[in-house]
Amino acid sequence: MREITTSWGRVTHAEHEVLRPSNREAPLPVAAGISRYLPRGAGRSYGDVGLNADGALWDMAALDRFIGFDDVTGVVRCEAGMRLAALLAIAVPRRWFPPVTPGTKEVTLGGAVANDVHGKNHHVAGTFGRHVRRFALARADGERMVCAPDENPELFAATIGGLGLTGAIIWIELQLRRIPGPWLEVETIPFGSLGEFFALSRASDASHEHTVAWIDAMTPGAPGVFSRANHVPGEDGRIRARGLRLCATAPFNLVRRPALHAFHAAVRARHARRRTARRHYDGFFYPLDGLADWNRLYGPAGFFQYQCALPASAGPEAARAVLDEVARSGECCALGVLKMFGDLPSPGLLSFPMAGPTLALDFPNCGARSQALFDRLDSIVRAAGGRLYPAKDARMAGDFFRQSYPGWRELARRADPAISSNFWRRTTEGAQG
Ligand SMILES: Cc1cc2nc3c(=O)[nH]c(=O)nc-3n(C[C@H](O)[C@H](O)[C@H](O)COP(=O)(O)OP(=O)(O)OC[C@H]3O[C@@H](n4cnc5c(N)ncnc54)[C@H](O)[C@@H]3O)c2cc1C
Incomplete structure (x- = not known):
């Protein structure tokens, strides 16, 4: 069936033939007259x-079944279209948790x-790929293989x-992580400068599994709130009832400057003092999932997330330069997140994280003005030896990608020729070539 598919940022869309594999033993479906294919998950990129x-x-959504779960070792085997939300629903009552989770459970x-995602525990757990024991890979020509570090290792790394x-x-097949319960003890600490953020991060790396900061990138100096958390024992709580859903795309961008200034001021006021609280994992890890389809708030033009990783040596200065540029630009930055990646290597060829700071910044799509700002940010990131996250990107120049991901050539050699x-x-x- 032909369908128009839109990316999460809603800036790009494309028309496709959509094929829906539903039997994990059967070859992947192909369609007459089509020469290029691509797997699709939940469309959260x-x-x-x-x-x-x-x-x-x-569309892998129908391949979403459990195949096996060893309650003692925490090794789980699931079909690849399963969402993290479904895994959490089974794993958490048994006191297991995904080893790494992004900021939404709807992936x-x-x-x-495929994006080797990272979470707030990158400094102690690395990326998702480090916890994958094996997987089955199907190619368009019907070939099928199991990949693991010791079985088809090149394809394991390239995938x-x-x-x-x-x-x-x-x-x-994934190794889960033991947890004592669904709760976390979360400490929130306001900071007034990037220097304070880096000191807090250093001081928390050994003591806290999860660290991340929210920043107000529109205010010079990028003040923010640092959060650090550990899992703690506790009974199963009630998971937040199904949240709200934005039923239609806003007719215009609702994410505007005065509202954002007020919102950022309110967040800072709420966290004006250091505080420790117990929070359920659902609210701590997945606050944005409380409003389904929140991406429609940005109206028909959509939005961009600019996420860069900066090497530790140049990172603090480069992060400061990126944030100075954003504050100077006068552009609306709706959400700013800052985190220090650790140095645990990924088994993947094209993984995004590198030891040092990562900044994720959301901007409404304001056409040429947004592009001009991103070009200036690219110059800072490139000069620092950093890179952008493909999962979030809709515009980086080809030479920037190729320079910052030298593994791309090896991936090109391992890629399925029928996939693009x-x-x-x-x-x-x-x-x-
Ligand atoms: C609110 C929000 C918060 C986020 N937070 C984070 C974060 O903290 N850290 C982070 O790393 N990312 C984060 N992301 C990005 C998200 O985790 C990634 O984009 C993730 O890859 C999306 O998974 P998906 O199932 O939606 O895949 P899609 O977006 O549908 O596809 C992503 C890629 O995976 C490939 N793919 C999908 N399924 C398969 C398959 N079965 N076999 C082979 N390839 C496949 C696709 O071809 C595509 O290249 C966030 C996204 C959102 C919307």
């Missing part, structure tokens, strides 16, 4: 890694592998962070 204009998508396990290009992951994406063509077309 902001840019165009999940789009494949004029080709087909394998599939296949999508989490972790491989942007779906090596084949469709059919099932995944808008992102891959945008960043590598003309450079292969």
Whole structure:
């Protein structure tokens, strides 16, 4: 069936033939006249890694079953279209938790592998791919193989962070992490400068599993609130009832400057003092899931997330330069998140994190003005030896991608020749060969 698919940022969309595999033993479906395919998870990537204009998508949503769960070791095997939300519902009552989780539970396990996602515990757990024991990979020509560190190791590495290009992951075996209960003890600490953020981060790395900061990137100096948390024992609580849903796209961008200033001021006032509280994992890890389809708030033009990783050596100065540039630009930055990545290596070829700070900044799409700001930010990130996150990107220049992800050539060699994406063509077309 032909459908128009929109990325999470709603800036890019494409028309595809959508094919829906539902039997994990069967070959992947193909369609007459279609020469390029791409697996699709839950569509939570902001840019165009999940789009494949004029080709087909394998929508993996129907492959969402549990295959096995060892309650004693915490090893789980699930089909790759399963969402983290479904895994959490089974695992948490048994006192297991995903080893790494992004800021939404509405991603599939296949999508989490293909972007090698990271969470607030990167400094102690690394990326998602470090906890994947094995998976089954299906290629468009019907070939199928199990990949693990000691079985088809090159494809194992190329598929972790491989942007779906090596084949469709059919099932995944994952090592979960023990937790004492669904609660976390969360300490929130206001800070007034980036220097304070870096000191807090250093002081918390050894004592806290989860660390992250919210920042007000529109205010010079980027004041913010640092959160650090550990899992603590406690009984199962009631999971937040299904949250609200934005039923339609706003007719225009509702995320505007005066409202944002008021919102940022309110957050800072609420966290004006250091505080410790017990929080349920659902509210701590997934606050944005409380409003389903919140991306529609930005209106028909959509929004961008600019997420960069900066190397530890140049990171603090470069992060400061990025944030100075944002504050000076006068552009609306609705959400700013700052975190220090650790140095645990990923088994993947194209993983985004590097030891040092990462900044994630949301901006409404204001056309040329937004692009001009991103170009200036790119110059700072490039000069510092940093890179942008493909899962969030809809616009980086091909040479920037290729320079900052030297593994791309090896990925191109391992990719399924029948698989492609808008992102891959945008960043590598003309450079292969
Ligand atoms: C609110 C929010 C918060 C987020 N927070 C974080 C965060 O903290 N950290 C982080 O790292 N990311 C974060 N993300 C990004 C998100 O985790 C990634 O984009 C993730 O990959 C999306 O998974 P998905 O299932 O939606 O996959 P999609 O977006 O549908 O696809 C992503 C990529 O995976 C490939 N893919 C999907 N399924 C398969 C499969 N079965 N086999 C092979 N390839 C496949 C696709 O081809 C595509 O290249 C966040 C996103 C949102 C919306």
